[in-house]
Amino acid sequence: MAFGKPKPLDLEEPERVARSVAALELRHVVLTAVNRDDLKDGGAGHFAETITKIKSYRPECSIEVLIPDFKAKEDSLQILYASKPNIINHNIETVERLFPTITPQKNYKRSLEVLSHIAKHGFLTKSGLILGLGEKEEDVKQCLEDLFTSGVRMLTIGQYLQPGPTHYPVQEFIKPETFQFWKEYAYKTGFKTVASGPLVRSSYHADEYFSDEATD
Template sequence: MAMKPLQRKPDWLKIKLVSEQEAQHFKEIKQMMRSKTLHTVCEEARCPNLHECWASRTATFMILGDICTRACRFCAVNSGLPTELDLQEPERVAEAAEQMGLRHCVITSVARDDLADGGAQIFAMTIRAVKERLPFCDVEVLIPDFQGNWDALYTVLDAKPHVLNHNVETVERLSDRVRAKAKYRRSLELLQRSKEYSPKIPTKSSIMVGVGETWDEILHTMDDLRAVQCDILTIGQYLQPSTKHLPVERYYTPEEFDRLREEGMKRGFSHVESGPLVRSSYHAREQKEAAVRVLES
């Protein structure tokens, strides 16, 4: 199917210029990551907030290689047949987190449908390794759906991450078009089972807007997430990575993102991060702290 050309972005999507200090900081961290053969989703997914997050001591490591077994039509990560399974990777992630002095470490992965547990054991090993080296650092995981393997989910939860994140990405009507193999209802079930198994671990999900959804469908998705007691919601503008990916159907204004945040808070989320450049891990530490305050109240 022919794709629309990349559209010109509105002014509010312009990314501020980075300072020389931020650029040098980025260069040093990137060199360190490469020396440890590690990947970050910050780079792979071309996150617009990379410099800001790294400067605030937040980073998202992408484990289990950099080749995904799925080919979601919104995602810039390479897809294909992975060859990498490195049992030493968890310790190297922990070493890097320690060197960076992270206060909030997010661990995500490519989808590894080629593995029986989807990589859950490596997730658990990485959580434990980071917590051992950095006992005062929050550890958040952004996990795939493990194809509905709930034992794999419980393996991750048993390692006691501080936040369990799984993104629904879009509204139910568009889910099959936007996501490869993932199912909207299965994602909701994962979040529900997470809350039932570990009630004190905040759950989190994300919606990207601009792929053809309606306003009412976004609100309905919020309702679905609250029905499974999801604590934290992030909402951001979808940006087309290349002409091979889904086109942007609409750019939402900053005012509309403000309204979406209000709608989410009215529905009972402990924190809603909503804005044009918001991504799942943006202000992740602040999101976790807000959720914990609500859960403990």
């Protein structure tokens, strides 16, 4: 992916996405986007417009959004809330100890603040953690506790894979039984839905997990 100043927003994109959702008769949609810190609202308005359009074309479709932290801006979050998605996901990605190394442009406490804000406004709140970056057991336990305390009830745990030669290298390939351990641990902590495995990503069986949570 090229670096540099992003192009202006495509104002016709929300309409095209909504028409595609309707044409495919989708039951559940996961929306995400690249970070747009260059925009005053961080792209929240574009998310909201897309959600609104989908609802107009396909009202029976549930909608999940995977968002950046919007720098914890109240105005941006309120713009998103007004469109009433079914699930709001913001991935914590890694444990607090590794944040300065893995995601130096982000802030662990700020991500927790955003997740707490989402939960307090009554939305199903979801987050994801990636393993294999050098985290220790106590790191993961603390992270899960932090997420749960912040109001997260839907959780994904997956394996980190190095995107390219210049990216941070994989420190460990986590065994399936370890993913199972964390799944059971997360449920004992109180999470309502947990997907944990080497191939799990944020959108992994998202419709099924939403159905489980919505009918709980």
